[in-house]
Amino acid sequence: MxxxxxxxxxxxxxxxxxxxxxxxxxxxxxxxxxxxxxLLFAVFGIFxxxxxxxLSFHNxxxxxxxxxxxxxxxxxxxxxxxxxxxVGNTFGIWFLSxxxxxxxxxxxxxxxxxxxxxxxxxxxxxxFITNVTSIVAVAIIFETIFSNQYGLMNxxxxxxxxxxxEWMNSSFLIKxxxxxxxxxxxxxxxxxxxxxxxxxxxxxxxxxxxxDGANKIQIFFRITIPMxxxxxxxxxxxxxxxxMQIFTEPQILLGNSGGVGGAGMTMTLYMYNEGFxxxxxxxxxxxxxxxxxxxxxxxLINWKLVQKA
Amino acid sequence: xxxxxxxxSVSFLALSGCQLPTSSGEEKPVITLWYxxxxxxxxxxxxxxxxxxxxxIEAQKIGxxxxxxxxxxxxxxxxxxxxxAMNDWAFEYLAYEEEFVNLLDYGAGxxxxxxxxxxxxxxxxxxSGSLIALPIDTGPTALYYRxxxxxxxxxxxxxxDVHAALQTWDDYIDAAIQLKEETGAYMFExxxxxxxxxxxxxxxxxxxxxxxxxGDGESIQTAWSxxxxxxxxxxxxxLTDGQETNAALNGGDVASRVGAVWESQITQDAAPDxxxxxxxxxxxxxxxxxxxxxxxxxxxxxxxxxxxxxxxxLVSPDAQQQHYLDVNLFPSTIATLESELMHKxxxxxxxxxxxxxxxxSAKNVPPTxxxxxxxxxxxxxxxxxxxxxxxxxxxxxxxxxAQRQAARELSRLEK
Numbered sequence: 001m002x003x004x005x006x007x008x009x010x011x012x013x014x015x016x017x018x019x020x021x022x023x024x025x026x027x028x029x030x031x032x033x034x035x036x037x038x039l040l041f042a043v044f045g046i047f048x049x050x051x052x053x054x055l056s057f058h059n060x061x062x063x064x065x066x067x068x069x070x071x072x073x074x075x076x077x078x079x080x081x082x083x084x085x086x087v088g089n090t091f092g093i094w095f096l097s098x099x100x101x102x103x104x105x106x107x108x109x110x111x112x113x114x115x116x117x118x119x120x121x122x123x124x125x126x127x128f129i130t131n132v133t134s135i136v137a138v139a140i141i142f143e144t145i146f147s148n149q150y151g152l153m154n155x156x157x158x159x160x161x162x163x164x165x166e167w168m169n170s171s172f173l174i175k176x177x178x179x180x181x182x183x184x185x186x187x188x189x190x191x192x193x194x195x196x197x198x199x200x201x202x203x204x205x206x207x208x209x210x211x212d213g214a215n216k217i218q219i220f221f222r223i224t225i226p227m228x229x230x231x232x233x234x235x236x237x238x239x240x241x242x243x244m245q246i247f248t249e250p251q252i253l254l255g256n257s258g259g260v261g262g263a264g265m266t267m268t269l270y271m272y273n274e275g276f277x278x279x280x281x282x283x284x285x286x287x288x289x290x291x292x293x294x295x296x297x298x299x300l301i302n303w304k305l306v307q308k309a
Numbered sequence: 310x311x312x313x314x315x316x317x318s319v320s321f322l323a324l325s326g327c328q329l330p331t332s333s334g335e336e337k338p339v340i341t342l343w344y345x346x347x348x349x350x351x352x353x354x355x356x357x358x359x360x361x362x363x364x365x366i367e368a369q370k371i372g373x374x375x376x377x378x379x380x381x382x383x384x385x386x387x388x389x390x391x392x393x394a395m396n397d398w399a400f401e402y403l404a405y406e407e408e409f410v411n412l413l414d415y416g417a418g419x420x421x422x423x424x425x426x427x428x429x430x431x432x433x434x435x436x437s438g439s440l441i442a443l444p445i446d447t448g449p450t451a452l453y454y455r456x457x458x459x460x461x462x463x464x465x466x467x468x469x470d471v472h473a474a475l476q477t478w479d480d481y482i483d484a485a486i487q488l489k490e491e492t493g494a495y496m497f498e499x500x501x502x503x504x505x506x507x508x509x510x511x512x513x514x515x516x517x518x519x520x521x522x523x524g525d526g527e528s529i530q531t532a533w534s535x536x537x538x539x540x541x542x543x544x545x546x547x548l549t550d551g552q553e554t555n556a557a558l559n560g561g562d563v564a565s566r567v568g569a570v571w572e573s574q575i576t577q578d579a580a581p582d583x584x585x586x587x588x589x590x591x592x593x594x595x596x597x598x599x600x601x602x603x604x605x606x607x608x609x610x611x612x613x614x615x616x617x618x619x620x621x622x623l624v625s626p627d628a629q630q631q632h633y634l635d636v637n638l639f640p641s642t643i644a645t646l647e648s649e650l651m652h653k654x655x656x657x658x659x660x661x662x663x664x665x666x667x668x669x670s671a672k673n674v675p676p677t678x679x680x681x682x683x684x685x686x687x688x689x690x691x692x693x694x695x696x697x698x699x700x701x702x703x704x705x706x707x708x709x710x711a712q713r714q715a716a717r718e719l720s721r722l723e724k
Binding site: 062064076143147148149150168170255257260261276279280283 | 378381382384385404405408547548549550551552553556557560682684685688691692695696699700702721
C-alpha cells in the first residue's frame with residue numbers, strides 16, 4: 001500500500017467513530033434483546049470475579065470489619081498443608097477418573113457406531129441417563145455400595161474369596177470411590193460426544209482403507225483416532241476443568257471434612273469450607289484464585305500434550 | 310416497539326407478582342419469619358397468626374444445609390427477615406450482636422426465670438448486657454443402652470441400677486470391656502462421638518470467655534485421653550456416621566450411645582428391629598447438652614416491637630408444649646418441662662418414662678462458653694480422632710498435629 005492512498009482513506013476512519021454509536025442506536029431493539037445476558041453476566045459473572053480478587057487481599061468474616069492484609073492470605077496459602085493436600089487429592093481423582101473414563105467412552109462410542117447395531121437411539125438415551133441423575137442420589141447409592149463394614153462391594157468381594165476392604169478408611173480407596181462416581185456419571189456423556197464425532201468421519205476413508213488392505217486395528221489407529229483428535233481434545237479439556245472442580249461427590253459421600261484424614265478433600269470443597277463454614281471469605285477468595293491459576297496452567301499443558309500426540 | 314414495551318412490562322409484572330397488593334385492598338404490615346423444617350411447629354405458627362391479627366406473618370421454610378449460609382448472606386446484605394430461627398450455632402453471632410435486636414431492651418428480662426439458665430446464657434453477652442435470641446428447644450444428653458445385651462454381659466439392666474454402676478467414664482469403659490468379652494458387641498460406635506459428648510458435659514471447651522485458647526487445657530486433655538483409652542482397649546466399632554451406624558445399631562453390633570434427646574427419633578428410625586430393647590439413663594460423667602435452637606429478631610427489622618412480641622409468643626411455655634407434641638422439640642421452659650404431658654411411657658424403650666431422664670439432665674447442664682470459632686477447632690480435633698479411630702494413627706502424633714493446626718489457625722484468626 002502506498003502513502004497517498006493511506007491519506008485518502010483517513011476521513012472515513014475519522015468519521016467511523018460517532019457512527020458506531022449510531023449503528024448501535026439504529027439496532028437498539030436487537031441490542032435490547034441480547035442485553036439481559038450481558039447485564040446478568042456483568043452482575044453475576046464479572047463483578048464477583050473482580051470482587052473476589054479484591055477480597056483475597058483482605059480478612060473478612062462477612063460481617064464486621066474488612067481489614068486489608070496485603071499478601072498474607074497468599075503467604076498462608078503457600079504454607080497451608082491442607083490446601084496442598086486438596087490439590088494433590090484433586091489431581092489424584094482426576095488421574096484415576098479421566099483416563100479410564102475417556103477410554104471406556106471411546107469403546108462404548110465405537111460399539112454404538114457399529115453398523116450392525118439396532119436400537120442405537122435407545123442405547124444413546126440409556127448411556128446419557130447417568131449424566132442427568134441427581135448427584136446426591138448417586139452419592140447415597142455409592143455410600144451403600146462402598147460402606148466399610150456393611151457394603152455391597154465388600155459382600156461381593158467376600159463371595160469371590162477376597163477379604164473385605166475398608167474403602168472409606170483408606171486414603172487411596174476413597175479416591176477410587178470418588179473417581180468411580182465420576183466415571184459412572186460422565187462416561188455416557190463423553191461416549192455420546194465421541195459417537196457424534198465418529199459419525200462425522202466420511203465413510204469413503206474407511207472404504208479406501210479396506211481396499212488398501214488395512215485391518216480393523218490399523219483402521220482404528222490410523223483413521224478413527226486422527227480424525228477424532230479435535231473431539232478428543234475437547235473432551236480432555238472439559239474433563240480436566242470438570243475434575244478440577246469436583247465438589248458434590250466428596251461432600252455428599254464423605255461430608256464437609258472430606259473423609260478420613262481429608263483424603264477426599266478437593267480444592268473446591270476446601271474453598272467452600274473456608275468461605276462458608278469457617279467464614280474466612282478473604283482466604284477463600286485467595287484459594288479460588290490459586291485454583292484459577294492451577295486449572296489454567298494444567299489445561300494449557302493438557303492441550304499442548306494432546307495436540308502433539 | 311409498542312409490542313416490546315408491553316412484553317417488558319408484562320415480564321416485570323410477572324417478576325414482581327409476589328409483591329402486588331392483594332385484591333381485597335387491606336394492607337397489613339408483613340412480618341417475615343425464617344425457619345427450617347421441624348424447627349418450629351407449623352400449627353403454632355398458624356396460631357401465632359390468629360394471636361396477632363394486625364400483622365401478616367409470612368413464615369418461610371428454608372432448606373436445612375443452606376440455612377446458615379443464607380442467614381449469613383442476609384446479614385451481610387443488611388436486609389433479611391424480621392424473625393429468624395437459629396440452630397445451636399446461634400452463639401457464634403454473639404460476636405456480631407449489633408446485627409440482632411437486644412431482647413432485654415424489649416422487656417425479655419422478666420422472662421429469664423421461665424427458661425433454663427444455661428440455655429439462656431448461651432446467647433447472652435454479660436459484658437454488654439445483650440441478649441440476641443430466646444431459646445426454642447434443648448438437646449439434653451443421656452445414655453441410650455440395650456438392656457438385653459447388658460443382661461447378657463452380666464451388667465445391670467434397670468435404668469437406676471445402670472446409672473448407679475456407671476457413674477464415671479472409667480466405669481463405663483470397664484463395663485464396655487466386660488460387654489465386649491461376654492457378647493462381642495461394642496459399647497461405642499466410634500471414639501469421636503464419646504469425645505464430643507464428654508466435651509458437652511464440661512464448661513470449658515476450646516476458648517475461655519476472655520477469648521484465650523484453652524484447647525490444650527485440662528478439659529480437652531481429659532476428654533481426649535478418655536477417647537484414646539476407648540481406642541486402645543479396642544472398644545470402638547469404628548463406624549462412619551449415617552447408614553453404617555444405622556446398620557450397626559439395627560444389627561445389635563453397638564450396645565450403647567451417649568446422645569441428645571433428639572437422637573431418640575433417629576435411633577428409632579435407624580433400628581426398628583430393636584424396638585423395646587433400648588433403655589435410657591443419665592450419662593456417665595454428668596449431664597450435658599448437644600444441640601437445640603434459638604429464635605431472634607434482626608436489627609434490620611422495621612417492625613421490632615411486633616416482631617419481638619411474636620417471638621416471645623412463639624417460645625412461651627404454652628407454645629413450647631405444642632412444639633413438643635407436634636414436632637418433638639424438647640422444651641427449654643421450666644414450666645413445660647414440669648407439665649404432666651411429658652410423662653408418657655415409650656414403647657421403644659420398653660414403656661420406660663424416658664422424658665424423666667432427659668428432664669433431669671436438662672436441669673443439670675453446666676453453663677458453657679463456645680466462642681465464635683468453636684466449629685473450626687471442633688473439626689480440627691475431631692478429624693485427628695477419626696484418624697486414630699479408623700487408621701490407627703499414633704495418638705501422641707495426633708495430639709501434636711491437632712495442637713499444631715490449632716496454633717496455625719489461631720495465628721490467622723488473631724490478625
